[in-house]
Amino acid sequence: MNSSDNTMNPAVFLHRQLTVDGVFLHVISAGRPDKPALFFLHGFPENWQAFEAVMSGLCNDFHVIAMDLPGIGKSGKIASSDKRTIAGYVKGVINALEITDVTLVGQDVGGMITYAYLKSFPNELSKAVIMNVGIPGVDPWPQIKQNPRIWHFQFHNIPDLPEALVSGKQRTYFDYFYNTIAAKPDRISDNARDAFAEAYTSADALHTGFEWYRTFEQDEKDNVITRENQIQTPVLYLRGEKEYGKLDLYLDGFRASGLVNVQGQIIPGSGHYAPEEATDEVVTFLKEFMTETKK
Template sequence: MKSVDKLSEQSGFHSQQLSIEGTAIHAVTAGQNDNPAILFLHGFPQNWMAFRNVMTGLAGQFYVVAIDLPGIGESEKIPANDTRTIARYVKGVIAELGLTKVTLVGHDLGGMVTYAFLRAYPNDLSKAVIMNVVVPGVEPWSQVKKNPHIWHFPFHSIPDLPEALVMGKQRIYFDYFFTTIAAKPDKIEEQARNAYAEAYSSYDALHTGFEWYRAFGQDEKDNVAAKGEPVQTPLLYLRGEREYGKIDDYLTGFRESGLTNVSGQVIPGSGHYAPEEASEEVVNILLSFIR
């Protein structure tokens, strides 16, 4: 049995496979399924376990669900990896589980998918939360693309080369990010780090992770084309205090893109991996926002 399943059992979570458009999507749930739902979407290089502590803190009041994004961990790959396509499968997860009063929470790439979902299905969510990420085509995207310190965006976009260099060295490569862009690297525990490396251990899974970056051009086109179309769903943008950049620039970008109900909050002391670095703070912020 894989470590992800061992952790889900130990935590009282329920692990299941959903069939979405004929593709198996791995979902982990906790709480009562008649409660309002919170659906969590992870980013790179993680899987559903990124939200394990946050889910534990919220399961008493909500039906909490986290998935392995298509192609990662126990989820099968899909034909395309742009965020609009991934959002369609997320919509399928919501329908398959019969989720109601849904708040969609996305971190990193999952935040980009959350934005794409808001654009494609603006009336399907009660609320949305985007954490620690810039969205292609939404400012400050143009500045982020020029930042030489964000070297992994162009590197991951190169065809085939990242797979050749990282395959077999996933744990080493992922640890670099956990150490470098987390303010509290020790909060990303050894068991989780091993599970993340395991979730991307196959060539197909690793390839999927890099394909997300290769799809940024398409994501940017889709998001720019949707600019100006109003979306009234309440959006909360969260950013770690130790993340590069000013949160106000991100909030302005969302508002200028057409999102009419945007608020933001800085997570004190946190770097990029807020769901693990500051689990309790994230739980309290989500409770306040959703209520």
């Protein structure tokens, strides 16, 4: 199996619209409902399809689930984009699906939501995976914010201006990120890039994507409040080899924040968009993590 040519066996995906607190959410699933569930949460500037190839690689052994985050793609918008609020909607989806053996897998903003879920609903998840992201208020967050390579944090935080400049140019703007923070930009196909741009076409969706950054200050406050909560849930932190920053700094920050059962792995040759850049490797890491002794 070679992730570079997307030769994974195609999965049969079930698409549905679930209602959580009056909001329609686009939820996608495949695989075996009798098996443990892996629930994938995408980041910026992507939608659920960021995990499509990974889900195809896991669906023979697990119940795989993904969603368009609230406000993105085919999911309805919500009033606030802070990560604790979004985690509440993720919990609503889990409850609606009536699944109990759940591992959340979050990439980028999805990783922030996974962390918020762990802290908001302690020890409810079977396991959790956080991938290629720093967490607001958790070391090394101060260094991340000061890194000039992360210029877009400040730009996206400006009210209204990003929407005005990016509207109608989503594909061009998003391509910048795929081409600069991926180690293997060619692994993010033109079709995928078109789909991601389409998911942010509406004014509400584009606004939602930038609001994820504008709520970082609230996320920091929420995460400081919950820092003392000791979380026993096994957590795997995955980081691309070509990502900026040392893995151990992130692991130390997680442990100091109360994740007492966290381990880390480097994804060889990958940059920020590991589910597409290193599909096979991500599938392998997830399978290994899922088959480890449960809590």
